Amino acid sequence: MLLKSHSQKFILLLGLFLILAAAMCASIVYGYARTNWTIAFKAFTDFNGSNEHIIITSVRLPRALIAALVGASLAMAGAIMQALTKNPLASPGVFGINAGAGFFVVAAVSIFHVSSLQAFTWLSFLGAAAAALTVYFIGSMGREGLTPVKLTLAGAAMAALFSSLTQGLLVVNEAALDQVLFWLAGSIQGRKLESLIAVLPYVTAAFIICGFLAPKINVLTMGEDVAKGLGQKTGTVKIFAAIAVIFLAGGAVSISGPISFVGIVIPHLARYFVGNDHRWILPYSAVLGGILLTVSDIAARYVVMPEEVPVGVMTALIGTPFFIYIARKGFDRA
Template sequence: MGAEVSVPARIDQRPRGPVPEGASAGSEHLAAVPRPSAKPGNRRALAGIPVVLAVLAVVCFASLAFGARPISFETLIAALTDFDPANGDHAVVHSRIPRTVAALLVGAALGVAGAAMQGVARNPLADPGILGVNAGAALAVVTGIYVFGISNLTGYIWFAFVGAAVAAVVVYGIASLGREGATPIKLALAGAALTAGLSSLMNAFLVSSQDTLDAFRFWQVGNVSGRGWDVILPVVPFIAVGLLITLLTGRILNNLSLGDDVARGLGQKVGLSRAITALGVVILCGAATALAGPIAFVGLVIPHMVRAFTGPDYRWILPFSLVLAPVLLLGADIVGRLIALPGEVQAGIMTAIIGAPVFIWLVRRRKAAGL
């Protein structure tokens, strides 16, 4: 009698589990698809929270101390704790507080908006500047100045909101044409094309009206200097609402990062999810652009820096972008004050100098456009 050969029973490799409500037929395997998780990076992220907060605090103090008139640390503390109106150094410190607060608000808005745009578009090149949102807001503000004579921030805000929303809808609509839909590459190309077109229209307005050019030229380059509390306070509620909406979309963005089909299989309403995220992004971009002008690359660079130590989980990416983006904008503003004394280089120019090499590196990455 020959030796018996033990044949292992066939193992069914199909993942098992309940089918989510609303899943299409044949999509049972979606129930077993793991959602994005950064558990190995959770410890790093938790350990990084006090570090990034400390860095933000240091940069804020540096923003108050450095400039055409440097302030010592002792004088800075005295100006903040025991203000003397007759002391010139104390007055300088207090004059820099609105500028620092403006950079904090604009940086937080652009950083969170950029991270959310990259998640909802599944495109690592997504950014309010690259996808045409900032250009739409800027053109709308120029239109308000040229056609309606708007000269105050309250008017800028509403025009910036409308322009940002229209630009976002147009870019997504153009990229959605065709069989493949809104792919990452098509979104980037549509955003670049729309930015070029809107910039041409904006220049046409500016060259035809000297008054419009004078009102717009310093705002156009992106700057946080010269912003008083009368300009900052009207924007705070909009940025607060935009941050609240967007920061709550972390789980939504995690599902969307798996692809539309998988997200639907997990029971998520993809269209509604994108609409909610887009609403938060438009509010943030409109408010930030109205306050400081079109500042580029902050929303592009920061999310990639954050992913290096948090992993792909947007529940971590969004709050870390909220903290680190102001660090970049404040740092750019500080450097701009120091490299051209007694004058200064606007923060929007400095962020472009920092962000452009990073953008080129991302474009040259073989897999960047397909993430």
């Protein structure tokens, strides 16, 4: 743990908020269409209907807001999952939750021709819930019960299954392939403010749930028996934690597609700064996740300009070495 006192943690958190705000401002200003800080400022204070002003207010502003929200959601979901499962590799991507949400959306598009944003949101929640329950059930089978290794293997298996089913649907339906291919790679390019508004109530509810659960998660991480001995209703805590993860991961996937590694990398970075207190880990994860995805999205615009790389590719480049390090470190201890 790098920071010892509450004042140090608060000051750094405030600094990270400022970095996130700066990254969002940079996301609004920089891109293929050449704009600058003066043009961006006038787009909000003296809008004149020019192409630059329309791009800033209608394209880049929603994109910056979505990047921050999706990054925060995935990072918080990963932090909760790692705490409850005691698994350093736990995240919506590794446990197949993102893949499950993505499969349900693709199935609805290719089979039932669904196009409603609200429908996408609920389908993502349903897919995330189905994947989470399946992984938990499979990981609990056997005499040893639930273990980090079994959970990881079950999650990897379900992620592979849902991904294969998704690819099968897209092979059969080429029209659906055109609609969702870039989204499946994890992208926030072209996302509208309506997509954010559709999931905002559910993600906000999940943030509130996480705030109430943080001290209870601290107790639960001490062990099931200890938590029960202190009077905690562990089953209720786990149910609400699962609801929060489903809302966070499902909401993120419905907007941006299945973006990997944010939920793995960020909680470990948060714990490096503030230790194992989830009253600090969760807000740190939210802000750091927003920074990571916003900065990754800016970088994705410049790698092969004038084309764009999906932001999921950028997070994979960052997260893969970290994943390998954590996998070796975590399983060497198991």
